[in-house]
Amino acid sequence: MANYGKPDFWALKSQKEGYPARSVYKLRELDEKFGLFSGGSSSGSSFPFRVLDLGAAPGSWSLYTLRTLGDRVFLAAVDISSLSRRYDKGLFDRDNFFFIQGDITEEDTRNILLSRGPYRLLLSDLAPATTGSRQVDTLRSLGLAETVLEYAESALAQGGHLAVKVFQGGDTVSLLKRIRELFRVGKSFKPQACRRESFETYYIGLDKK
Ligand SMILES: C[S@@+](CC[C@H](N)C(=O)[O-])C[C@H]1O[C@@H](n2cnc3c(N)ncnc32)[C@H](O)[C@@H]1O
Numbered sequence: 001m002a003n004y005g006k007p008d009f010w011a012l013k014s015q016k017e018g019y020p021a022r023s024v025y026k027l028r029e030l031d032e033k034f035g036l037f038s039g040g041s042s043s044g045s046s047f048p049f050r051v052l053d054l055g056a057a058p059g060s061w062s063l064y065t066l067r068t069l070g071d072r073v074f075l076a077a078v079d080i081s082s083l084s085r086r087y088d089k090g091l092f093d094r095d096n097f098f099f100i101q102g103d104i105t106e107e108d109t110r111n112i113l114l115s116r117g118p119y120r121l122l123l124s125d126l127a128p129a130t131t132g133s134r135q136v137d138t139l140r141s142l143g144l145a146e147t148v149l150e151y152a153e154s155a156l157a158q159g160g161h162l163a164v165k166v167f168q169g170g171d172t173v174s175l176l177k178r179i180r181e182l183f184r185v186g187k188s189f190k191p192q193a194c195r196r197e198s199f200e201t202y203y204i205g206l207d208k209k
Helices: 009-016 024-034 060-072 107-114 134-155 172-182
Strands: 049-054 073-079 097-101 119-124 156-167 183-189 200-208
Touching: 009 024, 024 060, 024 156, 024 183, 024 200, 049 060, 049 134, 060 073, 060 097, 073 107, 097 107, 107 134, 119 134, 134 156, 134 172, 134 200, 156 172, 172 183, 172 200
Parallel strands: 049 073, 049 119, 073 097, 119 156
Antiparallel strands: 156 200, 183 200
16 A cells, blocks of 8 residues: 655645645646646736646645736636645635535536636546555546546547546557547656556546547
């Protein structure tokens, strides 16, 4: 079993830099490698740059997005859990941020999120509550990723990008195939900030068709 109790280098760094979770460094790597936020980095006709963050709690990815893009972004975020208010310094109270506490698989939640789109970037760090059975956890993670692809189909604008976390071990070949059908570029990438023992990886879709 992995030792998730002891804060490691990345966990300590995130606290020092004002983020509630180490996962922020995975998003930073994904952004640096794939330019996920590049469409929101300068002003233009299609602003605000709309981003949807699925599985947002405790809130590191949302904070990273708001701090990186500032007033140029409109960010919608969802989680079954609440966000941590320890580090946001009021950013979660601003008009360019919307959070709903809900389940992404429920129709009401989906409709509320779709009504705030279409989005230019869809982020999903969703993870099922782990059971200790890798087979069960992997299947649930894949189920969530499939739901994320449904959001990508209906809520993401043409030319938009996707980053979705998946636990390795299930039928990720079919997942990647679907991503490549929906996007001009589809690939997988494991950030260095992932725990060495973790079997999670990220699937990237660039430039929705
Ligand atoms: C690894 S955490 C996300 C961390 C977040 N990206 C951050 O940087 O703070 C995964 C999240 O997925 C959420 N989650 C799992 N299943 C969900 C579902 N069906 N609907 C909404 N959120 C869900 C969990 O509650 C959990 O907060």
